[in-house]
Amino acid sequence: MERLETIIIGAGLAGLSTALHLRSERRILERSAAPGGLATTLFEKGYGFDVTGHWLHMRDPDIKARIEPLVPMHEVERKSSIYAYDRFVAYPFQSNLKDVPYKERVECLMGAVEAHTRRVAGIPEPGAFGDFVLHHFGEGIAREFMFPYNTKLWGVAPNDISPAWCQRFVPVPDLRQIVEGCFTDVHHKAGYNASFSYPLKGGIGAFSTALAEAVGPIELSTEVARIHAGERWLETADGRRMAFRNMVSSMALPVLIDCIEDAPDEVRQAVTRLACTSVRYFNLGVGKKVLDGLHWVYLPDPKLDAYRIGSFSNAVPYMAPPGCTSLYVELANDREFEDEDALAGVLDVLSAIGPEVTRQDVEVFQAKTIEHAYVIYDHAYETARGTIMKYLESTGIMSIGRYGKWVYASMEDALMDGREAAARIDED
Numbered sequence: 423m424e425r426l427e428t429i430i431i432g433a434g435l436a437g438l439s440t441a442l443h444l445r446s447e448r449r450i451l452e453r454s455a456a457p458g459g460l461a462t463t464l465f466e467k468g469y470g471f472d473v474t475g476h477w478l479h480m481r482d483p484d485i486k487a488r489i490e491p492l493v494p495m496h497e498v499e500r501k502s503s504i505y506a507y508d509r510f511v512a513y514p515f516q517s518n519l520k521d522v523p524y525k526e527r528v529e530c531l532m533g534a535v536e537a538h539t540r541r542v543a544g545i546p547e548p549g550a551f552g553d554f555v556l557h558h559f560g561e562g563i564a565r566e567f568m569f570p571y572n573t574k575l576w577g578v579a580p581n582d583i584s585p586a587w588c589q590r591f592v593p594v595p596d597l598r599q600i601v602e603g604c605f606t607d608v609h610h611k612a613g614y615n616a617s618f619s620y621p622l623k624g625g626i627g628a629f630s631t632a633l634a635e636a637v638g639p640i641e642l643s644t645e646v647a648r649i650h651a652g653e654r655w656l657e658t659a660d661g662r663r664m665a666f667r668n669m670v671s672s673m674a675l676p677v678l679i680d681c682i683e684d685a686p687d688e689v690r691q692a693v694t695r696l697a698c699t700s701v702r703y704f705n706l707g708v709g710k711k712v713l714d715g716l717h718w719v720y721l722p723d724p725k726l727d728a729y730r731i732g733s734f735s736n737a738v739p740y741m742a743p744p745g746c747t748s749l750y751v752e753l754a755n756d757r758e759f760e761d762e763d764a765l766a767g768v769l770d771v772l773s774a775i776g777p778e779v780t781r782q783d784v785e786v787f788q789a790k791t792i793e794h795a796y797v798i799y800d801h802a803y804e805t806a807r808g809t810i811m812k813y814l815e816s817t818g819i820m821s822i823g824r825y826g827k828w829v830y831a832s833m834e835d836a837l838m839d840g841r842e843a844a845a846r847i848d849e850d
């Protein structure tokens with residue numbers, strides 16, 4: 423049996439970053455034929471598609487300094503909106519009520535005032551997402567945007583999940599900011615994603631490719647199938663065994679535990695309580711300029727099967743032939759639908775925004791699924807994840823990245839996880 427100091431499972435951003443930061447010997451095993459994981463790009467007929475929107479938000483200066491020299495990028499200012507009431511409402515909804523029709527605006531504002539009054543009276547921070555929304559935004563904003571949009575995104579009722587996922591991702595304006603948003607545009611840039619970085623060519627996949635080149639050889643098309651944590655060996659799907667001292671895994675947590683032969687029953691049991699959404703999405707190449715130059719648009723309307731439409735080429739023109747648009751469409755998790763029906767709804771929205779888009783204008787149509795997309799922070803989440811993580815800690819196996827840690831996290835978080843895992847090994 424081959425003996426290795428460190429094995430890294432997965433050449434997504436978490437695995438690549440581990441290898442980039444690690445000073446000692448390591449081997450990277452990747453199931454797919456190419457590196458990058460979710461941060462990959464495919465091109466068809468001149469249209470470029472990432473795995474839905476993948477925009478980089480860098481907040482850690484050391485990661486930025488380490489990563490940026492590898493691939494030239496430019497900074498793009500977000501142009502996003504919500505499409506509701508047959509018009510655009512600036513994102514985030516709760517900070518931009520000015521764009522909402524009069525009757526609904528008054529109701530949203532009254533709800534926000536009532537919520538403020540309840541908070542001032544000392545009502546404690548609630549433990550369920552739906553109640554969190556009511557607590558911070560009030561009934562109007564909940565009804566007009568937060569509840570319908572999040573039900574489509576998560577596929578469960580708002581109170582079936584906790585607000586733990588949203589601390590960094592959902593802007594929470596205070597009452598003054600909500601009132602200001604009824605009269606001005608001052609909060610148009612609110613939120614963590616007001617601007618983003620993106621490679622100058624090649625889509626987000628160029629970023630992963632550059633990282634992969636920097637870290638050296640990766641064993642592609644190599645799937646890890648079995649692991650023995652106690653005896654410290656793994657077996658690949660083609661039957662090769664390797665012994666390891668350290669293991670850093672970025673495969674999805676339930677799959678990792680499934681592979682570990684000597685995982686205790688209590689841990690296997692905990693895995694059955696983990697939940698995530700599997701997002702269906704479309705890649706569309708449209709032979710026209712559409713979506714009014716916007717980078718992405720939120721669709722809270724429950725009648726529409728899509729919850730978000732985004733355009734790569736509106737943000738980065740090289741992602742489509744001149745005069746055309748590459749789009750991604752993320753589809754609701756709270757219902758069943760036929761792809762062609764969902765597409766018809768999308769074309770109606772695009773046509774309402776203008777110009778008219780027919781089925782004949784769609785030059786590329788791909789329907790895809792992300793198996794593990796959004797980890798669901800339901801009420802079993804914390805205990806179940808805690809049991810699994812405690813066990814992994816006891817084995818010394820590091821499970822990192824968005825799906826390894828089983829969290830709602832960004833590409834930069836995956837890079838930071840890799841840096842941390844490498845530091846732990848190098849310090850050992």
Ligand SMILES: Cc1cc2nc3c(=O)[nH]c(=O)nc-3n(C[C@H](O)[C@H](O)[C@H](O)COP(=O)(O)OP(=O)(O)OC[C@H]3O[C@@H](n4cnc5c(N)ncnc54)[C@H](O)[C@@H]3O)c2cc1C
Pocket residue numbers: 431432433434435436437451452453454457458459460461473474475476477478479644645646647672673674677701792794795796822823824825826831832833834835836
């Ligand atoms: C719909 C959607 C939109 C997103 N948009 C953004 C965004 O705009 N900005 C942002 O910063 N982040 C975004 N993200 C998050 C981002 O994609 C992730 O945080 C990041 O790419 C995770 O990297 P990772 O390495 O942890 O996981 P992954 O990319 O999943 O990499 C894991 C790797 O492990 C490999 N693997 C799995 N099992 C095995 C096995 N048995 N053997 C060998 N290899 C295996 C996989 O093939 C994969 O390459 C988005 C995510 C989703 C789902």
